Amino acid sequence: MAVVEALRARGDDVLVVDLPAAEPEGAEALGAAFFAADLTSGEACRDAVAEAIRRFGRLDILVNNAGIQHVADIESFPEDRWRTMIDLMLTAPFVLTQAAWPHMRAAGWGRIVNMASIHAKVASPGKAAYVSAKHGLIGLTRTAALEGGEHGITVNALCPAYVRSRLVENQVADQAKLHGMDEDAVISDIMLAGAAIKRLIEPAEVAATVAYLASDAAAAVTGAAWDMDLGWTAR
Template sequence: MRRLLIPVLFLALGAGAFLGLRATRPEPAEVAPQERSWRVETLSVALSSHAPLLPLYGEIVAPEAVTFTAPLPARIAERPVRDGQRVAEGEPLVVLDEADVAPVVARAEARVADLAAQIEAERVRQQSDRTALARERELLDNAGRRLARVRSLSDRNLASASSLDDARDALAQARVTVDAREGALAGHPARLAQAAWPSMRENGWGRIVNVASIHAQVASPGKAAYISAKHGLIGLTKTAALEGGPQGITANALCPAYVKTPLVENQIADQARLNQMDEQEVVEQIMLKNAAVKRLIDPGEVASLVGYLASDAAGAVTGASWNIDLGWTAQ
């Protein structure tokens, strides 16, 4: 019995201690809810221009400071300006001694005058050759028509064999004359380059633009001398490009198809009469048969490309052949 009362006693003591602690516990303080708040500081901003202030260290050099080197050695005769002095456009900075400068300038002027005379002589020669070529082509056409007439008469036993031979000889002689004249014209660019080459090499700058022809790229029957000369001009251009490259000289060739010039217009009129065709039909069906664009090239189109090749912007363009062919060689 005593053993059963001990656990009951412990339980009673524990329950009593629990009730005592619960009765004596402190009541929690009552907390009233408060709204939270933050401190805010405002700053007024106005639109304006600002630049950073940075400390710089070093040397300031004006962009107008330029170093000049005279193109020839000479003694200084006069120095009109001093360091830091403001100068106007055209005002001399250094005056060289006339005794040193005059002989060099005289030699340079003589070379320029000689070169100008050579170019003018070559221009006159070329113009004369062009005029003669037009007349010689007319003679060639006449010789061809004469041969056709004599052959027609000979077929009907109305002309002798000697007359037929004479007509053939006249046609052959006319072809030889035209070929020789075309060869002389084809040598014009080489003679010009030969005349100007020493000055270009001495100056370290030069531009050679040879006007060849589309027949420098393709061939046509009956134009052996002309086509050979134009193909040779491409070879001359490439050789000049290789030889002149180290001296700053470039060489390029233009290969245009038929350009609207008086010479071509006369050829169109002759072909129209010979074939009894309209002139536009001659252009489309005979001259530009293989071209994609059926029109003549305006001289300004050729001149625009020449202007580019002669400029400083084309310094890396050399040894090239530029086709202005209306799509002729696209086939």
């Protein structure tokens, strides 16, 4: 919800899209609207864009932030989980972008921010689907940036390292099981091993960068895969 809070603080109208089982109170407490949808469905993606247009009359900013994680080696990675992760983290951003595109093009202004990961640039064992989806998201970002430039649409990807989030918290136990380590060791010896700054990234830091990329101040930034990795890839 940190991204929602940052955009609402600027005065933006925000539609939060999450699974039907999610509770809308968090979005509503921040003054945002809520729409229940399973974004692994293309139809649901198109319905979400249509709902934003219905509620607000326009769609200026799209933040593709939905994600899940499953940690397993390639030999044991379930095919159905692979397909779900690719559908959610690569196909859904494409369909949402495709659905939002005509509205942004007609307005002559649009901002699309794809939440990638430092795993969009490097790989880690046990994350075949996640790494594949995020690498693909960089390709989508760059292609859409080239197509959107003449229409005033910028498209960028944000590539953070490990953020203090539910997704990362859930990964710790999975990584501990995969590597036979305790959870504290996973954080220090795996998640932060290559980082120059030895801490997790706070959600508010990510949200502030999203808000910048979605602003007029970032009008010259497009096609970027913006590292926010605590120095992890500086080596």
